[in-house]
Amino acid sequence: MSTSPTARIYRPTPRNLAFLANVLARGGIVAAPTETVYGLAADARNAKACRDVFRAKGRPANDPLIVHVNSLDQAGEVAALNDAARSLAKAFWPGPLTLVLPKQPGVPAIVTSGLESVAVRMPAHTLFRELIERSGCPLAAPSANPFGYISPTTAAHVRDGLGQRIKYILDGGSAQIGVESTILDLRNPSKPAILRPGSISREAMEMVLERKVAAYTRKAPAHTAAPAPGMLERHYSPRTPLTLVDKLAPAFLHKLANNEAVLFVHQPRLSQQTPNVFWLANHGEELMAAAHNLFNQLRMLDSGGWTQIHAELAPGSSALALAINDRLSRAAAKRGPA
Numbered sequence: 001m002s003t004s005p006t007a008r009i010y011r012p013t014p015r016n017l018a019f020l021a022n023v024l025a026r027g028g029i030v031a032a033p034t035e036t037v038y039g040l041a042a043d044a045r046n047a048k049a050c051r052d053v054f055r056a057k058g059r060p061a062n063d064p065l066i067v068h069v070n071s072l073d074q075a076g077e078v079a080a081l082n083d084a085a086r087s088l089a090k091a092f093w094p095g096p097l098t099l100v101l102p103k104q105p106g107v108p109a110i111v112t113s114g115l116e117s118v119a120v121r122m123p124a125h126t127l128f129r130e131l132i133e134r135s136g137c138p139l140a141a142p143s144a145n146p147f148g149y150i151s152p153t154t155a156a157h158v159r160d161g162l163g164q165r166i167k168y169i170l171d172g173g174s175a176q177i178g179v180e181s182t183i184l185d186l187r188n189p190s191k192p193a194i195l196r197p198g199s200i201s202r203e204a205m206e207m208v209l210e211r212k213v214a215a216y217t218r219k220a221p222a223h224t225a226a227p228a229p230g231m232l233e234r235h236y237s238p239r240t241p242l243t244l245v246d247k248l249a250p251a252f253l254h255k256l257a258n259n260e261a262v263l264f265v266h267q268p269r270l271s272q273q274t275p276n277v278f279w280l281a282n283h284g285e286e287l288m289a290a291a292h293n294l295f296n297q298l299r300m301l302d303s304g305g306w307t308q309i310h311a312e313l314a315p316g317s318s319a320l321a322l323a324i325n326d327r328l329s330r331a332a333a334k335r336g337p338a
């Protein structure tokens with residue numbers, strides 16, 4: 001990686017796609033959209049390229065990457081697929097489900113942080129799939145943001161965070177889903193367990209597998225060799241202090257200082273306009289809209305000069321509610337001792 005590149009944003013023309021795929025095939029790193037968030041991609045078989053991804057993000061080496069593939073065959077080159085993985089792939093790929101499986105020998109240790117398992121998924125975004133197809137590489141890609149900060153859902157977010165550290169950003173508009181994939185541990189297919197909540201629900205996976213799937217818990221399971229990044233207490237974090245409120249009542253607004261902002265999940269019904277009130281979804285919109293807007297709103301609030309953000313948790317226990325609340329809780333977690 002050169003010392004201080006300035007990122008250029010590429011429109012998704014066939015010519016630019018061919019160019020960026022070639023950058024990847026030659027061991028370069030490229031930020032590109034997926035349907036969840038923007039990823040910072042590198043050839044997953046190229047240890048040096050993957051090291052550049054860790055470096056650009058400032059990501060600790062004990063934080064393994066997800067490998068993105070374009071076919072079941074390619075998934076099989078990266079991970080040892082079992083029947084459970086094949087069934088889930090058939091039901092949910094391409095899509096926001098990542099499977100943790102025993103790794104194949106060709107995956108360099110840096111990608112898996114030395115673990116014998118690898119995380120693999122087939123993304124649904126056509127541009128990302130095209131980069132995999134044209135480059136011929138399985139692509140290791142964490143979110144395209146400095147480690148620990150709010151995940152990027154637009155090309156501009158990527159440039160804001162990594163503009164001085166990478167050269168190439170592919171613009172695919174705003175990421176449709178807006179929160180990262182569900183991660184399922186399938187190393188032992190008779191004991192599937194959710195490692196990170198996302199938009200694919202536990203119930204939907206149980207239907208396909210015809211067995212119980214262990215719900216996500218904030219504590220790392222005992223058999224996990226190293227703490228996985230999705231399990232870091234503090235992540236997705238704005239610089240502005242963030243506190244969570246179970247359910248924001250409009251009366252809460254009376255106690256606020258002028259320089260404090262509140263973030264509702266749904267647009268509140270208020271008698272008057274208040275400049276420090278924000279929301280993730282409009283009246284009548286589903287949680288899908290809230291997930292889609294989550295990281296963008298947090299970024300906007302973070303650059304709004306507020307001294308404090310109070311955010312409401314999403315109601316219910318749907319997959320999206322769990323995913324949104326997981327990201328909000330990590331975003332609100334206190335910085336640990338330095």
Ligand code: AMP
Pocket residue numbers: 064065066100112115117118119141142143180183195196228229230231
């Ligand atoms: P990110 O790249 O920020 O979306 O995070 C990658 C996620 O993949 C983390 O949340 C990890 O929990 C998970 N992950 C990647 N590789 C492995 C692995 N080998 N075993 C367990 N979890 C993994």
Ligand code: MG
Pocket residue numbers: 142143151
């Ligand atoms: Mg990330």
